Amino acid sequence: GQQLNQSPQSMFIQEGEDVSMNCTSSSIFNTWLWYKQDPGEGPVLLIALYKAGELTSNGRLTAQFGITRKDSFLNISASIPSDVGIYFCAGLLEGAQKLVFGQGTRLTINP
Amino acid sequence: NAGVMQNPRHLVRRRGQEARLRCSPMKGHSHVYWYRQLPEEGLKFMVYLQKENIIDESGMPKERFSAEFPKEGPSILRIQQVVRGDSAAYFCASSPSTGGIGSKNIQYFGAGTRLSVL
Secondary structure (H helix, E strand, O other): OOOOEEEOOEEEEEOOOOEEEEEEOOOOOOEEEEEEEOOOOOOEEEEEEOOOOOEEEEOOEEEEEOOOOOEEEEEEOOOOHHHOEEEEEEEEOOOOOOEEEOOOEEEEEEO | OOOOEEEOOEEEEOOOOOEEEEEEOOOOOOEEEEEEEOOOOOEEEEEEEEOOEEEEOOOOOOOOEEEEOOOOOOEEEEEOOOOHHHOEEEEEEEEOOOOOOOOOOOOEEOOOEEEEEO
């Protein structure tokens, strides 16, 4: 089935640093979503992208929908301790309703 | 406005028992999705339901798993004769509609049910 390749798998950074992660696929997606999951909780939506080339911000978070519709990236600027968690990209194929998830990026921040 | 409610949060079953997981969608949402997450992995789609209808069950194992979303009450994911490999976190999501091209089908997730099979 469809697969999203998310990288990096994990990141260890200092507080205040910027973070970048991305997802790629061999399939074309209609919608890209970025979620954050804290331990023991469900994914929480951070940013939704609907058009190729779209660049959207949510506070310190910025995400882009790739021009080819096969990739997306998420940037976090000036990281803070509460940014710790696992970040997932998820995509919707055109005409489909099931989300395809990446494997996740685990973010750890050293204070 | 309450979010997606799942219960129980934790469920322990012995091999061969049945597990029933419940999901109440957000108010105003009529579409429910179930996903499974193994440790250190992303979520995998299982089934998509609307009221009284299964729309897409392409991710459901062929045996022992079933799902329903009755006219009244929560959606239920049922696992019969559980095995150790069923141990995972099961997440429910809901959306207001699916719409057509360009519609914004955002799925909102519950906190999950963590199933442990002994």
